[in-house]
Amino acid sequence: MSITIKQLKYLCAVADYQHFTKAADASFVTQSTLSAAINELELQLGVKVFERNKRSVLVTPLGKKVLVQARIILGEVEDLLSLAEDFKDPLSSELRLGVIPTVGPFLLPPMLSDLRSQFSKLKLYLKEDMSARLLTQLQDGSLDLVILALPFELPNMEVVTLMSDDFFVCLPPEHCLKEAESICQDELRGEDLLLLEEGHCLRDHALDACNIEISDSNVVYEGNSLHTLVQMVANNLGVTLLPAMAVDANILGDTGLQLKPFTGGGVNRKIGMAWRQTDPRRDEYIVLAKFIANRPTI
Amino acid sequence: MSITIKQLKYLCAVADYQHFTKAADASFVTQSTLSAAINELELQLGVKVFERNKRSVLVTPLGKKVLVQARIILGEVEDLLSLAEDFKDPLSSELRLGVIPTVGPFLLPPMLSDLRSQFSKLKLYLKEDMSARLLTQLQDGSLDLVILALPFELPNMEVVTLMSDDFFVCLPPEHCLKEAESICQDELRGEDLLLLEEGHCLRDHALDACNIEISDSNVVYEGNSLHTLVQMVANNLGVTLLPAMAVDANILGDTGLQLKPFTGGGVNRKIGMAWRQTDPRRDEYIVLAKFIANRPTI
């Protein structure tokens, strides 16, 4: 059919040893095998590479060129093998990770330096988008992994939960609930609730958490990032819900806003990680998931 | 044992078609064969290149790198094949040709342009040396071909005769033999014969031609090229023998020297070409030999 890498190896061996039998020994085959292989190669190339002489093996002028090329090929093959070798240890290569916008700025940045030190060869490409679009990209292969809020319909994906992320109510300093230790979900029913735009899952989770429908809503404005919402609260436009993750990342800064937990707890979102069931790098993703779940507290 | 070129071809085919069955068809094998080959390759690399999904075939991030490398390798293999292909037509590559000094300057130069036009890819490396040294280099493989005067002991070589090269006696204008139509060999016995240095075969042939031994010689001086001998004759230091080849190449110039053939002819040297019996380019050398033997008269 075609020439083989084995033939090229034998070829180089003969050139190195200038001797069929020695080359055969060094290649761990018998001389007849090597002899046949060289013959076959010469037949396929249509030219003689070696000039056999009972006394010595000479390389023809063409042979020299062929040898140069053969060594190039073998070198490239070596490169291919080491390329694969480098990939074997977990998280040692490219990882295209999609994250939802209400997680991205808060979860990953604080751990990037730790990630880098533990998986020095990892090249992380981050893509921030809303859950539905992340799923599309995961399905078509343009993302390897997504981090989003659960539950979310993820057909053919393997999903692990990374953590639970409590919601807090964020109030302006002079809000009437400012003295409360904690806030009951129903207490928010009359408040002006500030939400993200349509499509952000946090919007739905917040509505869930407050037991309200968007129809009977008192939503007065929609922001496109949590930072915007915080600014709006600071300007007395209403209240909002913030995930602990964002709070931990100091989203409030020096706004002086108040944070109240929900009474009794349990008002939260689950953060999960998902990948295609068929993805061969599953084990690596598990490693990464554990790393994220056990991240050092900030 | 190792990865094969075939596997890499299949790999690229699957990447091209994004489909095992189509790739298999395009590669003229069954799907099971191709499937097994890809599996085997992935096993050898220790990493998955494709992510199989009942719906589609995705290339893993590593897979992309592997594919790039695979295409490089296949490209280099192609280069190797075309390298060999270029070599196939006769006299299309390097030829290391050794020539004796009494032939080199006269035989080859006039035909170089014809050679070039007929064998445009031929790269001729010329080496000028005395017969014995040419033989050594031919034996050790540093020359492919030699042109020298016959007979000459050439063990393990194949030899062809290119041409016969008549000797002429070269006389100063006022020499006592100047009126002779032709010269008999014995007539030179008393002359001062100018010869090349020891080692030049022409020296021996000239002595042969004159039926004299070096012991009873009247050699007065030894030159190291035919041009030198001509100059010496022009200075009345004696007579010499010149091969027709040198005469045809106008070695006399405007010296006004006389040339006399030998009486009855048959005083000549044979010019031959030789190469190792084992040299695979034998056929090309025959082609070249015919070209030289049938060279257009100058």
Place this chain on the structure above:
DNA sequence: ATGCATTGATCGTTTTTTTCGATTACTATT
């Protein structure tokens, strides 16, 4: 000269690998 040692080519046999065709398992679509 003559016998011996070396070396690559060659041959027939055995072993291994490859390839194939058929089937299976799974999925998405109708």
Place this chain on the structure above:
DNA sequence: AATAGTAATCGAAAAAAACGATCAATGCAT
């Protein structure tokens, strides 16, 4: 629920590779 499409898998057949033994040619030592 049925169907069409797809890659994996399995056992059998075919092909290729590898081996061991032998041969032929050569150079070297006796």
